[in-house]
Amino acid sequence: MSSNIKLKGRGVNRIIMSKVMLSPLAGVTDNIFRRLVRKWAPNSLLFTEMINATSLKKGFGTQKINQIDLEEGPVGVQIFDNRPYAVSEAAKQAEDSGAFLIDINMGCPVKKIAKKGGGSALIKDRKLAIELVKNVVKAVKVPVTVKTRLGWDSKEENIEDFLFKLQDEGAAMITLHGRTRKQGFSGKSDWEMIARIKKLLEIPVIANGDIKNPDDALNCLKKTNADGVMIGRGILGSPWKIGEIDYAIRENKNFKEPNTEEKLYLIIEHLDELIKEKGDHGLLIARKHISWTCKDFKGASNLRNNLIRAVDKNEVKNLIKKMIKTLNNEKNTLA
Ligand SMILES: Cc1cc2nc3c(=O)[nH]c(=O)nc-3n(C[C@H](O)[C@H](O)[C@H](O)COP(=O)(O)O)c2cc1C
Known part of the structure; x- marks a missing residue:
């Protein structure tokens, strides 16, 4: 075709x-x-x-x-x-x-x-x-x-x-x-x-x-x-x-979609770009995207609520990095 x-x-x-x-x-x-x-x-x-x-x-x-x-x-x-x-x-x-x-x-x-x-x-x-x-x-x-x-x-x-x-x-x-x-x-x-x-x-x-x-x-x-x-x-x-x-x-094959960690890094990347181009207004735009991306994994709803309330870029990044660490710890415990 x-x-x-x-x-x-x-x-x-x-x-x-x-x-x-x-x-x-x-x-x-x-x-x-x-x-x-x-x-x-x-x-x-x-x-x-x-x-x-x-x-x-x-x-x-x-x-x-x-x-x-x-x-x-x-x-x-x-x-x-x-x-x-x-x-x-x-x-x-x-x-x-x-x-x-x-x-x-x-x-x-x-x-x-x-x-x-x-x-x-x-x-x-x-x-x-x-x-x-x-x-x-x-x-x-x-x-x-x-x-x-x-x-x-x-x-x-x-x-x-x-x-x-x-x-x-x-x-x-x-x-x-x-x-x-x-x-x-x-x-x-x-x-x-x-x-x-x-x-x-x-x-x-x-x-x-x-x-x-x-x-x-x-x-x-x-x-x-x-x-x-x-x-x-x-x-x-x-x-x-x-x-x-x-x-x-x-x-005609299945695509490997990003895993949770990759999705979380994507949020950080998107946020950085938004802040770089739009200053503080970038955080407002990022919130909308965060609430769409942050779903379908354990702890997503809690993280989403915290991220939406975060007051600046650093708080968003820290919350995400903490989540990535938790996910990695869980992975290591299971391994
Ligand atoms: C948030 C949002 C913004 C949209 N903005 C536009 C737009 O700027 N121009 C346009 O032609 N359609 C716009 N649409 C309609 C979409 O382009 C599309 O035609 C519609 O969502 C149906 O496709 P979907 O079922 O894949 O969402 C918008 C839809 C949504 C949900």
């Missing part, structure tokens, strides 16, 4: 050499987290958090796209907004920063965003959505892709017709989260509908929703015949997960 996904841009074509991609995740997929994910997934396409085009124009959020080209692998920049000119300008800025491709968010269900006409609201305002794609395709050379859902209120909205039009205007790939905006995260991602759409479109289709491990990914690829899969919540606390799924698809 070929793993390459070929995308057409107006001036630059791209080849993605892995079927497994990292979702754009607001508040999660910053450059530091992507660096961790990249260790296990050298070929995967990783997405930035969604970036608001209007804010970017005003100078906010530029750190989210700065120095993308220094990352060792493909990074897609996701933009959300409902103003075609602003989105095109932001896309150009992202392209200049080294974006592998530009993705337009047409799926975000958050009320604050949809109310202003961005994210999933574009599924309703198809004329504007099509204009957005048309403008961005004209503005940049790299491929322009769209991430969307199966409908606004229901799946009876002829989403296929909408996707055909996006394809006609030059969208190079569509990622489908198999739920409607109304569903949010409830119910199940409808892989059957993704399969139906995959059959109709000529451009690559990426399946998204409820893919958390290699079995899910293999099942989803088989059921949908999609060109790839995109992983969202499954990465939280498990930055090796994209690499793990990629390995299973590529090699």
Whole structure:
């Protein structure tokens, strides 16, 4: 099974050499987290958090796209907004920063965003959505892709017709989260509908929703015949997960996930990077990741509670080192 996904841009074509991609995740997929994910997934396409085009124009959020080209692998920049000119300008800025491709968010269900006409609201305002794609395709050379859902209120909205039009205007790939905006995260991602759409479109289709491990990914690829899969919540606390799924698809073998000690060292590494780049605010961001990673081992819940309350980086590190020592002592006693 070929793993390459070929995308057409107006001036630059791209080849993605892995079927497994990292979702754009607001508040999660910053450059530091992507660096961790990249260790296990050298070929995967990783997405930035969604970036608001209007804010970017005003100078906010530029750190989210700065120095993308220094990352060792493909990074897609996701933009959300409902103003075609602003989105095109932001896309150009992202392209200049080294974006592998530009993705337009047409799926975000958050009320604050949809109310202003961005994210999933574009599924309703198809004329504007099509204009957005048309403008961005004209503005940049790299491929322009769209991430969307199966409908606004229901799946009876002829989403296929909408996707055909996006394809006609030059969208190079569509990622489908198999739920409607109304569903949010409830119910199940409808892989059957993704399969139906995959059959109709000529451009690559990426399946998204409820893919958390290699079995899910293999099942989803088989059921949908999609060109790839995109992983969202499954990465939280498990930055090796994209690499793990990629390995299973590529090699048809099980991957050895980091052991508890390695996971604890990973927390320290992540924290150090966050503090180095973001100062004290880094600790706040680290807390979220710690609570996701610190699970499924003896003493995890206790450690997690202590770590969340820790007041500074040194206290976090000391608690983790103490835990590693306890684990090693237990191992030696058993040996
Ligand atoms: C914390 C969080 C942040 C998200 N941020 C974005 C985002 O910035 N852009 C986007 O298109 N989708 C975003 N999503 C949706 C995911 O990319 C993905 O479509 C959804 O979680 C379904 O995939 P999953 O079942 O693998 O999680 C977010 C989801 C979560 C849980």
